[in-house]
Amino acid sequence: MISKTAIIDKSAIIKDDVIIGENVIIEDNVYIDYGCIIRDNVHIKSGSFIGARSILGEYLMDFYKDKVNKVHPLVIGKNSLIRTENIIYGDSEIGDNFQSGHKVTIRENAKIGNSVKIGTLSDIQGYCEIGNYVSLHSNVHIGQKSKINDYVWIFPYVVLTNDPTPPSDNLIGVTIESFAIIATGSVVLPGIHIYQDSLIAAGSIVTKDVLEKNVVAGNPAKVICNIEKIKNKQTGESVYPWRFTFKRGMPWEESDYETWINSLEIRKAGENND
Amino acid sequence: MISKTAIIDKSAIIKDDVIIGENVIIEDNVYIDYGCIIRDNVHIKSGSFIGARSILGEYLMDFYKDKVNKVHPLVIGKNSLIRTENIIYGDSEIGDNFQSGHKVTIRENAKIGNSVKIGTLSDIQGYCEIGNYVSLHSNVHIGQKSKINDYVWIFPYVVLTNDPTPPSDNLIGVTIESFAIIATGSVVLPGIHIYQDSLIAAGSIVTKDVLEKNVVAGNPAKVICNIEKIKNKQTGESVYPWRFTFKRGMPWEESDYETWINSLEIRKAGENND
Amino acid sequence: MISKTAIIDKSAIIKDDVIIGENVIIEDNVYIDYGCIIRDNVHIKSGSFIGARSILGEYLMDFYKDKVNKVHPLVIGKNSLIRTENIIYGDSEIGDNFQSGHKVTIRENAKIGNSVKIGTLSDIQGYCEIGNYVSLHSNVHIGQKSKINDYVWIFPYVVLTNDPTPPSDNLIGVTIESFAIIATGSVVLPGIHIYQDSLIAAGSIVTKDVLEKNVVAGNPAKVICNIEKIKNKQTGESVYPWRFTFKRGMPWEESDYETWINSLEIRKAGENND
Numbered sequence: 001m002i003s004k005t006a007i008i009d010k011s012a013i014i015k016d017d018v019i020i021g022e023n024v025i026i027e028d029n030v031y032i033d034y035g036c037i038i039r040d041n042v043h044i045k046s047g048s049f050i051g052a053r054s055i056l057g058e059y060l061m062d063f064y065k066d067k068v069n070k071v072h073p074l075v076i077g078k079n080s081l082i083r084t085e086n087i088i089y090g091d092s093e094i095g096d097n098f099q100s101g102h103k104v105t106i107r108e109n110a111k112i113g114n115s116v117k118i119g120t121l122s123d124i125q126g127y128c129e130i131g132n133y134v135s136l137h138s139n140v141h142i143g144q145k146s147k148i149n150d151y152v153w154i155f156p157y158v159v160l161t162n163d164p165t166p167p168s169d170n171l172i173g174v175t176i177e178s179f180a181i182i183a184t185g186s187v188v189l190p191g192i193h194i195y196q197d198s199l200i201a202a203g204s205i206v207t208k209d210v211l212e213k214n215v216v217a218g219n220p221a222k223v224i225c226n227i228e229k230i231k232n233k234q235t236g237e238s239v240y241p242w243r244f245t246f247k248r249g250m251p252w253e254e255s256d257y258e259t260w261i262n263s264l265e266i267r268k269a270g271e272n273n274d
Numbered sequence: 275m276i277s278k279t280a281i282i283d284k285s286a287i288i289k290d291d292v293i294i295g296e297n298v299i300i301e302d303n304v305y306i307d308y309g310c311i312i313r314d315n316v317h318i319k320s321g322s323f324i325g326a327r328s329i330l331g332e333y334l335m336d337f338y339k340d341k342v343n344k345v346h347p348l349v350i351g352k353n354s355l356i357r358t359e360n361i362i363y364g365d366s367e368i369g370d371n372f373q374s375g376h377k378v379t380i381r382e383n384a385k386i387g388n389s390v391k392i393g394t395l396s397d398i399q400g401y402c403e404i405g406n407y408v409s410l411h412s413n414v415h416i417g418q419k420s421k422i423n424d425y426v427w428i429f430p431y432v433v434l435t436n437d438p439t440p441p442s443d444n445l446i447g448v449t450i451e452s453f454a455i456i457a458t459g460s461v462v463l464p465g466i467h468i469y470q471d472s473l474i475a476a477g478s479i480v481t482k483d484v485l486e487k488n489v490v491a492g493n494p495a496k497v498i499c500n501i502e503k504i505k506n507k508q509t510g511e512s513v514y515p516w517r518f519t520f521k522r523g524m525p526w527e528e529s530d531y532e533t534w535i536n537s538l539e540i541r542k543a544g545e546n547n548d
Numbered sequence: 549m550i551s552k553t554a555i556i557d558k559s560a561i562i563k564d565d566v567i568i569g570e571n572v573i574i575e576d577n578v579y580i581d582y583g584c585i586i587r588d589n590v591h592i593k594s595g596s597f598i599g600a601r602s603i604l605g606e607y608l609m610d611f612y613k614d615k616v617n618k619v620h621p622l623v624i625g626k627n628s629l630i631r632t633e634n635i636i637y638g639d640s641e642i643g644d645n646f647q648s649g650h651k652v653t654i655r656e657n658a659k660i661g662n663s664v665k666i667g668t669l670s671d672i673q674g675y676c677e678i679g680n681y682v683s684l685h686s687n688v689h690i691g692q693k694s695k696i697n698d699y700v701w702i703f704p705y706v707v708l709t710n711d712p713t714p715p716s717d718n719l720i721g722v723t724i725e726s727f728a729i730i731a732t733g734s735v736v737l738p739g740i741h742i743y744q745d746s747l748i749a750a751g752s753i754v755t756k757d758v759l760e761k762n763v764v765a766g767n768p769a770k771v772i773c774n775i776e777k778i779k780n781k782q783t784g785e786s787v788y789p790w791r792f793t794f795k796r797g798m799p800w801e802e803s804d805y806e807t808w809i810n811s812l813e814i815r816k817a818g819e820n821n822d
Contacts, residue, residue, distance in 0.1 A: 001290065013615070016549065017291075017565070019290075034585060049612055052585060053601070055326060064323055064355055067287070067305060081612055084603060084635060085359070085633070085635075087358060087376050101653075103377060103651060105375075105376055105377075105394050120653050120671055121395065121653075121669065121671060123395060123412050138671050138673070138689060139687075141412060141413060141430050153714060153715050155709070156707050156709075157431065157705065157735075159430050159459055161430075161457075161458050163429075164506075166455055166516075167409070167427050167455070167520050168506075168513070169520075170506070181714055181715070183709075184709050185459075185735040202735045202737060203767050205476060205477035219477050219492060219493045219767045220492075230713065232712075232713055232716075232718070234718070240713075242713075242715055245716075246715050246717075248717060275564065293582060309583075311600060327601070329600060329632060332632070359633070361633075361650050377651060379649075397668055397704075399686070413687075415687060415704050431705065435703070435732050435750060438781065439780055439788075439790075440703060440729055441683070441701050441729070441790055442787070442793075444780070459733075461705075461732050461733040461750045461751050479733070493751050493766060494765075
């Protein structure tokens with residue numbers, strides 16, 4: 001059940017019971033585990049792992065009218081690790097070093113950057129943008145028209161909504177700026193802007209914009225303090241902005257944020273001088 | 275692996291690796307995608323699509339004692355669109371034009387009307403009634419003994435509960451009247467009655483009945499205003515009751531609610547005169 | 549696709565399309581439904597049922613580096629009933645009479661006692677301990693380092709968190725003592741200790757320890773009353789501590805809690821005298 005129009009690198013490992021559709025491209029060292037369905041026009045880049053029974057290039061709504069699959073390409077970046085039973089629609093694009101848990105759904109027109117992690121059971125509704133080094137934990141729901149910048153952390157059971165007067169067709173997405181953190185069980189209302197380095201405490205219902213470095217909590221969420229006031233209770237040390245105290249999986253993992261950002265700026269300056 | 279007692283219309287398309295049990299009826303123009311398990315006594319009506327690896331007619335508890343499947347029929351109405359990996363138990367009944375997302379679970383003794391939509395990962399616990407034109411978004415949890423009338427909207431991560439003194443065996447369901455809206459992340463406590471045209475704001479913990487046209491919010495939820503006071507912030511226009519301002523997918527889609535309801539009443543009067 | 553190193557009792561029923569890896573042990577009267585993947589070093593004890601397409605012994609992170617499965621044993625106790633599409637990792641241990649809903653995920657280093665129930669879509673993040681007779685309803689999220697004692701009840705959409713200053717690597721788990729109840733949609737913050745016989749009301753955001761027999765509610769959760777004050781509204785009778793009023797599925801099901809606990813103590817005393 002592998003289409004003749006598929007281009008599959010010889011080094012790729014394709015386990016039993018995999019279905020591969022038309023115009024699929026599978027690059028070198030890709031591993032596709034048991035029972036995956038790779039529908040038409042999917043491009044899986046070098047070194048990626050696709051977990052058992054994942055469905056890539058899933059049908060959009062236009063399929064169901066005439067049971068003919070239209071052209072809706074999907075690109076999965078290099079060295080991605082997609083665990084079992086993910087469903088990723090056509091017309092989406094996922095960057096390199098992507099990592100997902102089990103049973104994740106990503107719908108059409110999702111544009112996802114590099115080094116993004118999405119946890120088990122998360123549901124990305126499509127028509128959204130997710131930057132680089134964004135971490136979504138388990139069971140996060142990203143509504144359409146959401147815009148998530150780089151280095152954002154979102155924890156379990158958080159929902160980004162989009163309809164100010166449900167039901168309606170006037171969707172307004174949530175915008176989240178870099179380094180913001182949204183803790184477990186929070187709901188962010190439509191059109192809300194969450195600024196850089198802010199922290200939404202667990203269980204917050206966010207009905208107003210959250211300004212830079214603000215910590216908010218409650219239902220409705222209210223400003224509690226500046227993020228720099230939060231200490232590690234065991235060590236008494238400051239924790240935030242977190243990029244100065246946490247580096248696992250980040251591009252500054254080998255040194256620290258300041259060294260890394262300075263070296264980037266020096267490199268940029270050098271390039272500008274060329 | 276297709277039982278000889280199954281009756282399958284010639285126009286039906288059955289993809290590879292589908293299992294079809296005893297006394298299954300598959301009507302014309304049904305499409306069953308790769309790897310579905312249709313257990314015994316399932317009836318799929320004309321024009322329906324069953325997404326890859328869905329399991330229909332799933333075993334009830336009585337199967338596990340002796341590994342013998344008892345008679346627990348399941349009916350799926352006409353022109354339904356069930357996406358991948360749904361699990362729908364026996365002893366349930368689903369109307370026409372049903373639409374579901376991925377990985378939905380519907381347990382036994384669920385009675386679901388026509389033109390109902392249920393989003394990805396929603397979990398219908400069975401022993402419940404859902405009317406016509408009800409829309410449940412992703413990840414909605416409907417507890418046993420819930421009663422949902424027509425034209426109700428329920429948004430992600432809403433839970434309808436049923437046990438006033440957990441753990442107990444005295445379950446009391448939630449009742450939701452027509453045109454009510456329950457926004458994201460709300461929990462409705464056991465036995466609560468939500469009346470027509472009301473709106474439960476996101477993140478509400480609903481501990482008291484909600485009266486007609488009331489808007490409630492908070493933990494615990496309190497009355498905020500009458501629903502007619504809510505305006506579209508961009509246009510300044512009234513939005514609610516929503517049936518006068520929204521029509522996509524509704525039976526009044528071709529005209530408007532008033533024209534439609536009047537024509538219905540005229541037709542009824544004519545029938546009564548016959 | 550059954551490994552030659554697997555030891556499978558003759559009375560076991562293995563349905564079609566099941567994959568069984570190296571060093572798997574399947575005891576008598578086990579039933580493995582269609583399409584399961586049993587990876588290496590899984591031991592399924594006598595009388596257990598494994599639902600269609602479940603994946604047991606799922607790969608840990610170390611697999612993905614070289615695509616070689618290391619030794620990470622998984623034990624499933626006797627007479628367990630695992631419904632469809634569960635994913636249970638290696639290095640975990642599940643006791644006897646386990647029961648799970650659909651699409652449950654249990655990651656590595658989860659130590660689960662006897663007679664535990666885990667509902668549909670629940671996500672056990674591993675590195676945690678769950679005692680005996682614990683009931684987790686649908687869609688419960690148990691963070692790493694959680695410690696749940698015997699006879700605890702946790703209801704839908706509850707999250708036990710673990711990171712006091714997210715993102716960080718200093719995880720501190722939640723501890724829940726016996727007979728505690730956590731109602732729907734509550735979030736328990738990192739390091740919180742919930743003591744015996746307490747009740748967390750629906751939608752609580754628990755930011756402080758909850759003392760014995762306390763009832764808490766709200767965001768943030770505050771003490772409401774002593775659990776003994778709660779009555780069944782219909783009968784006017786006291787309900788809590790629930791072990792005196794509820795027995796379905798409990799070891800005292802045949803008599804009552806007091807009779808059972810007394811008989812246990814008499815038996816123990818007898819053994820000590822031997």
